[in-house]
Amino acid sequence: xxxxxxxxxxxxxxxxxDDISFEVKxxxxxxxxxxSGCGKTTTLKMLNRxxxxxxxxxxxxxxxxxxxxxxILRRTxxxxxxxxxxxxxxxxEENVSVVPKLLKWDKSKTRNRAQELLExxxxxxxxxxxxxxDELSGGQQQRVAIARALISNPPVLLMxxxxxxLDPITRAGVRKEFLELPExxxxxxxxxxxxxxxxxxxGDHICLMDKGKIVQAGNxxxxxxxxxxxxxxxxxxxxxLFLELSAxxxxxxxxxxxxxxxxxNNADNASLPEISAKASLWAGMEILSASSxxxxxxxxxxxxxxxxxxxxxxxxxxxxxxxxx
Amino acid sequence: xxxxQSLWEFMAQQSDKLLSQTLAHIGLTCISLLIAVVIxxxxxxxxxQRNKAAWLVLGIAGVLQTIPSIALLGFMIPLxxxxxxxxxxxxxxxxxxxxxRNTYTGIRGVNPAVTESARGMGMxxxxxxxxxxxxxxxxxxxxxxxxxxxxxxxVATLAAYIAAGGLGEFIFGGIAxxxxxxxxxxxxxxxxxxxxxDLLLSLVQKANVRKMRKVSLVLPILLLLLxxxxxxxxxDAKMLGGFTxxxxxxxxxxxxxxxxxxxxxxxxxxxxxxxxKAAYEKxxxxxxxxxxxxxxxxxxxxxxxxxxxxxxxxxxxxLVRKDVLTKYPELEAAINLLSGKINDSIMTDLNYRVDYLKxxxxxxxxxxxxxxxxxxxxxxxxxxxxxxGSKIFAEQxxxxxxxxxxxxxxxxxxxxxxxxxxxxxxxxxxxxxxxIDMYPEYTGxxxxxxxxxxxxxLAALSGSxxxxxxxxxxxxxxxxxxxWLKPIGFNNAYALMMRKEQAQxxxxxxxxxxxxxVSTDNHRH
Ligand SMILES: Nc1ncnc2c1ncn2[C@@H]1O[C@H](COP(=O)(O)OP(=O)(O)OP(=O)(O)O)[C@@H](O)[C@H]1O
Ligand SMILES: [Mg+2]
Numbered sequence: 001x002x003x004x005x006x007x008x009x010x011x012x013x014x015x016x017x018d019d020i021s022f023e024v025k026x027x028x029x030x031x032x033x034x035x036s037g038c039g040k041t042t043t044l045k046m047l048n049r050x051x052x053x054x055x056x057x058x059x060x061x062x063x064x065x066x067x068x069x070x071x072i073l074r075r076t077x078x079x080x081x082x083x084x085x086x087x088x089x090x091x092x093e094e095n096v097s098v099v100p101k102l103l104k105w106d107k108s109k110t111r112n113r114a115q116e117l118l119e120x121x122x123x124x125x126x127x128x129x130x131x132x133x134d135e136l137s138g139g140q141q142q143r144v145a146i147a148r149a150l151i152s153n154p155p156v157l158l159m160x161x162x163x164x165x166l167d168p169i170t171r172a173g174v175r176k177e178f179l180e181l182p183e184x185x186x187x188x189x190x191x192x193x194x195x196x197x198x199x200x201x202x203g204d205h206i207c208l209m210d211k212g213k214i215v216q217a218g219n220x221x222x223x224x225x226x227x228x229x230x231x232x233x234x235x236x237x238x239x240x241l242f243l244e245l246s247a248x249x250x251x252x253x254x255x256x257x258x259x260x261x262x263x264x265n266n267a268d269n270a271s272l273p274e275i276s277a278k279a280s281l282w283a284g285m286e287i288l289s290a291s292s293x294x295x296x297x298x299x300x301x302x303x304x305x306x307x308x309x310x311x312x313x314x315x316x317x318x319x320x321x322x323x324x325x
Numbered sequence: 326x327x328x329x330q331s332l333w334e335f336m337a338q339q340s341d342k343l344l345s346q347t348l349a350h351i352g353l354t355c356i357s358l359l360i361a362v363v364i365x366x367x368x369x370x371x372x373x374q375r376n377k378a379a380w381l382v383l384g385i386a387g388v389l390q391t392i393p394s395i396a397l398l399g400f401m402i403p404l405x406x407x408x409x410x411x412x413x414x415x416x417x418x419x420x421x422x423x424x425x426r427n428t429y430t431g432i433r434g435v436n437p438a439v440t441e442s443a444r445g446m447g448m449x450x451x452x453x454x455x456x457x458x459x460x461x462x463x464x465x466x467x468x469x470x471x472x473x474x475x476x477x478x479x480v481a482t483l484a485a486y487i488a489a490g491g492l493g494e495f496i497f498g499g500i501a502x503x504x505x506x507x508x509x510x511x512x513x514x515x516x517x518x519x520x521x522x523d524l525l526l527s528l529v530q531k532a533n534v535r536k537m538r539k540v541s542l543v544l545p546i547l548l549l550l551l552x553x554x555x556x557x558x559x560x561d562a563k564m565l566g567g568f569t570x571x572x573x574x575x576x577x578x579x580x581x582x583x584x585x586x587x588x589x590x591x592x593x594x595x596x597x598x599x600x601x602k603a604a605y606e607k608x609x610x611x612x613x614x615x616x617x618x619x620x621x622x623x624x625x626x627x628x629x630x631x632x633x634x635x636x637x638x639x640x641x642x643x644l645v646r647k648d649v650l651t652k653y654p655e656l657e658a659a660i661n662l663l664s665g666k667i668n669d670s671i672m673t674d675l676n677y678r679v680d681y682l683k684x685x686x687x688x689x690x691x692x693x694x695x696x697x698x699x700x701x702x703x704x705x706x707x708x709x710x711x712x713x714g715s716k717i718f719a720e721q722x723x724x725x726x727x728x729x730x731x732x733x734x735x736x737x738x739x740x741x742x743x744x745x746x747x748x749x750x751x752x753x754x755x756x757x758x759x760x761i762d763m764y765p766e767y768t769g770x771x772x773x774x775x776x777x778x779x780x781x782x783l784a785a786l787s788g789s790x791x792x793x794x795x796x797x798x799x800x801x802x803x804x805x806x807x808x809w810l811k812p813i814g815f816n817n818a819y820a821l822m823m824r825k826e827q828a829q830x831x832x833x834x835x836x837x838x839x840x841x842x843v844s845t846d847n848h849r850h
Contacts, residue, residue: 048445050441050444050445071447071448071449072447073447074444074445074446074447075446075447079442079445079446081438081441081442081445082438083438084438084442085438085439085441085442085443085445086439086442087439087443087456087457088439088461089460089461089537089538098443098446098448099446099447102446102447102448102452145442148446149446
């Protein structure tokens with residue numbers, strides 16, 4: 001758990017970060033979102049003391065970070081920098097083994113761990129271990145950087161635009177793999193991005209920043225549907241429809257509307273595609289547009305109900321929901 | 326004339342010396358390089374972190390770099406004397422700038438994202454330096470070491486001027502003796518060394534950045550190994566000779582001392598610019614000086630009597646192109662006005678005023694002309710231009726200033742002077758190539774360095790002043806179309822010199838005395 005209280009950073013009279021506070025719960029992913037220069041990186045680096053805060057207090061898992069020696073502190077926090085920062089003169093295996101070496105792990109332990117991790121990241125050690133960063137694609141480099149940050153199994157992970165250098169398609173792919181990594185399920189993560197879609201996909205909790213201040217904090221739905229001010233509203237304007245559909249889940253519309261009764265009692269229903277009620281409306285619409293069927297089954301396992309939706313019934317429900325908000 | 330010896334024959338015959346000079350050369354280069362790396366690298370690393378110190382340190386190193394190498398050696402002598410120490414110090418100072426500068430730029434050039442991620446993973450400052458910054462900066466640092474090496478191989482030739490050895494001994498000896506084989510025997514290995522080191526380091530430098538960690542281990546060891554080649558050219562001998570490169574290679578010099586006198590003493594090679602002072606400061610004991618040199622007087626040295634007459638007479642005479650004498654017949658008379666006017670002691674005194682009292686050669690020449698009623702106001706004529714050349718020492722500067730006044734005062738000709746033409750070979754080549762019209766030369770030099778008679782011819786001359794003069798006059802006339810005019814009067818022959826008080830306390834008056842003293846001394850050990 002990370003608690004930051006009233007932290008600031010002043011670079012020769014410029015307030016890069018201006019008195020912000022936040023809290024990241026154990027196992028949660030918090031996203032720092034904002035336009036270029038708003039202070040995201042500065043905030044992140046204060047957490048592992050790559051930048052020392054000008055004021056405020058930060059504690060990680062109950063310990064004040066200023067009480068620890070920076071090097072020792074950093075060895076317990078995974079860090080992926082804005083540009084991957086791999087050592088060009090180290091092979092993939094050597095790059096990944098930097099932190100274990102600092103922690104004086106024995107060789108076989110390091111190797112086994114590297115093997116396990118690179119396997120998960122689809123870079124088998126046997127094939128990639130001896131390669132050097134310039135022999136890898138951008139996406140592969142990013143994954144090595146992530147492996148390097150994860151190897152010592154730190155409870156906390158800081159990532160600064162880890163997918164920033166990738167083209168949108170690769171980026172979406174790497175992000176998907178990332179979401180599915182078992183390694184990450186338990187971690188407390190702070191992730192910096194200026195990509196709204198990424199923030200919505202990965203963040204349990206999002207801090208929208210502007211000019212060194214947190215404009216609004218909350219989950220995706222709060223941010224998109226209840227903007228705190230004009231900046232927050234405008235920030236999402238350019239892809240509002242998409243974002244709203246991504247932020248809203250079927251759970252939110254389950255009681256508002258569903259498909260015509262014509263569909264409800266159709267004999268073919270057994271062959272319709274299914275989706276969880278936790279999924280976003282956008283995800284449902286994507287399935288519909290890819291499928292040959294006109295409807296899909298939405299299932300809520302906890303309440304043990306399922307409903308059937310068509311594209312037009314989803315749109316109708318969305319329209320009603322917006323009017324009520 | 327003897328049949329020209331081929332370069333290979335010369336190298337084979339001198340292979341011992343060649344090897345020891347080459348090893349000394351490599352050693353000098355590598356020792357100074359090693360010290361420069363040991364000091365320059367940490368300094369470069371330090372200033373990479375401190376911008377304010379950077380410009381100061383780089384500025385100082387840059388200024389050192391611009392000092393001409395000969396001058397830098399010159400500055401070293403009063404501080405550190407002669408021999409290995411000043412040579413290595415000077416070479417070290419030259420190697421410093423490229424190493425500091427490249428270390429600085431190399432480390433500054435490391436991608437900050439990489440060092441930041443290194444710190445982010447919990448590396449300490451030293452770990453970042455040794456594991457990340459240095460290996461990544463290594464190609465640039467190596468480029469600096471490479472530059473420094475090539476500079477040092479070149480500058481190390483000058484070490485021969487201050488008794489530190491190296492291939493300069495052959496090069497400067499060869500220039501002084503007009504012996505192309507000797508020059509090449511020094512210059513070719515020196516050039517090959519430079520090329521070899523350059524190639525070697527360029528290979529290392531281009532080696533993949535990934536192998537840099539190995540390189541940074543191997544290189545210091547290699548340097549250390551090569552440094553050990555440098556065996557200091559002299560141990561603590563009781564009696565040490567310091568001879569010019571020219572003297573070392575001459576029959577009427579060191580070779581004659583060995584064959585005719587059986588004089589066998591440890592020697593170092595040294596430039597005549599610093600030789601007298603080194604003798605005065607007891608760095609060396611016996612030197613090969615010139616008998617009219619003013620420093621003889623200044624440093625309280627005495628000449629040893631040449632009791633077996635191995636040094637031929639060196640009467641100074643103007644050596645002139647014959648076509649110039651024909652074109653301007655009045656020239657000869659003007660030049661001959663000086664004939665017979667300067668004897669040995671007058672010349673020594675004139676030299677003393679320049680070398681020791683630091684009067685300008687122009688003033689000393691002017692005073693002499695006035696004192697001897699030779700003065701005539703310059704006619705400021707423009708009938709033609711006579712180009713006077715001189716070798717690079719005071720006596721020649723004085724003489725050509727006197728000639729300038731005589732020619733401009735007595736003829737309608739104008740004089741242009743080209744001073745400091747190095748040794749005999751440079752002056753003589755300038756004269757035959759019609760770049761100058763005359764310069765003062767010595768009969769002995771003309772005989773032994775230019776004409777190179779056979780042993781039999783030489784024996785027939787038997788050191789007689791007239792015979793030698795007639796022989797060179799005839800030879801130069803026939804072979805080179807050059808004219809020796811009447812001798813000026815003094816005999817600036819080679820002489821062995823010692824500190825007066827040492828010679829007197831050891832009771833050494835002649836070269837034979839010296840030989841006796843040296844050989845008994847050697848027996849005792
Ligand atoms: N070392 C520094 N010295 C001076 N100013 C700095 C320094 N680092 C950052 N800044 C300034 O602080 C502000 C915030 O920078 P920061 O790097 O945190 O932005 P960011 O939100 O990460 O932007 P981006 O999305 O472009 O990475 C910027 O105005 C920047 O110019
Ligand atoms: Mg940033």
